Amino acid sequence: MGSSIVYVGMDFGSFKTSVVASHGHRETMHTAVGWAKDHVSRAMLGCDVVIGKNVFEQRMALNVVRPFAKGALKYLASEDVGVSPDDVVKRKEAAQLIVQEAVRKLQIPSGASVFGVVGSPSRAGIDSKKLITEAVQGSFDAVMIVAEPFAVAYGMDRLSETLVVDIGAGTTDICPVYGSYPSEDDQVTIPLGGDAVDETFYSLMSEAHPEAQLSLNMARQIKEKYGFVHDVNEQAVVSLPVEGRPTDINVTESLRESCRTIVEPIVEGIQKTIGHYDPEFQRPLLNNILLGGGGSNLKGLDYMIEQSLEPFGGGKVLRVYDSVFAGADGALKLAMNLPEQYWEQLRSGATGQSDSRNDMLDAA
Ligand SMILES: Nc1ncnc2c1ncn2[C@@H]1O[C@H](COP(=O)(O)OP(=O)(O)OP(=O)(O)O)[C@@H](O)[C@H]1O
Ligand SMILES: [Mg+2]
DSSP: TTTTTEEEEEESSSSSSEETTTTTTTEEEEOOOEEEEEEHHHHHHHHSSSTTTTTTTTTGGGGEEEGGGGGBBBHHHHHHHGGHHHHHHHHHHHHHHHHHHHHHHHOOOOOOOOEEEEOOOOOOHHHHHHHHHHHHTTOOOOEEEEEEEHHHHHTTOSSEEEEEEEEEEEOOOEEEESSSOGGGGEEEEEEEEHHHHHHHHHHHHHHHHHTBBOOOOHHHHHHHHHHOOOOOSSEEEEEEEEEEEEEEEHHHHHHHHHHHTTHHHHHHHHHHHHTTHHHHHHHOOOOOOOOEEEGGGSHHHHHHHHHHHGTOOOOEEEEOOOOOTHHHHHHHHHHHSSSSHHHHHHHHOOOGGGHHHHHHHOOO
């Protein structure tokens, strides 16, 4: 067992972190850490820190930190999103704890070498890459960081002429993959994703149904269950407390309106991205749009993007088969396809970054 290798693929997202390993284990958890608020909370929880899984259930007793909320530390400078230096330190600690916990959950046999590929936001800035590298380093014997959309496309064998649209919580990343590793200039990041939809839904509901008691977390859960963007006859009716009494409330209009807010920016982002290429190359990309990320589950979104592209000659949109694990599965596949000697080089040197792009494509 001492010389065995376990390969790991990780999608380190702002909302959730998913990991899969070559020995068959997989795990997903929220990218969140909660510290007990006080002595009472600590006694109730039986610990100081809750990582990942139960953070939202236990949030009343916790100070919750989502290290990458609103794109902070991922692709935006922390000062641009109002994160104080103290907060940055806490977020860094949280990021490290999440990676450790995710890898621990994989139950890797002791003594095995752990080689990991981690998908990070496609346009993570230098500071963010540094943070992600620091957060992951201690948990792997060698680690390589790749653009998340590349990992998604790699996992689905769509490395030529594919436009990946990864709709996450904090951001939507639009990234063309066409037989070479995507450069930063090729990609577009929109600072909008599921979190923004939740916030809009929450505020529309406060206007339309001020009597209903709703939290942001409940708004997200309703969106995940009923969220849609197309015109449907069905109604979304949910039970919400009104003065403490469960009451059926029709949320159809507020929900549709909020879910639709991301469609236009996505279509504009697609046009902006393909606009960088000569016209002959634009058509294949438009005919091969791959929707990933949790936000891709919004009902009717694939169809609505196709419809919105009609004035521009149309397009074809496909969803990934499993938005939770698509990135991690692709990262694992890449990890396993890279030659062992490459991993050994990484083990003895620095973390792999996108400068190793040609090696990756040779492995593809
Ligand atoms: N069934 C669903 N319908 C609509 N939205 C969903 C559904 N499931 C998850 N989501 C939303 O997807 C978002 C999370 O997506 P994902 O897990 O891909 O994010 P992430 O990779 O952690 O974030 P990012 O890519 O921004 O770093 C959340 O806003 C979540 O509410
Ligand atoms: Mg993501």
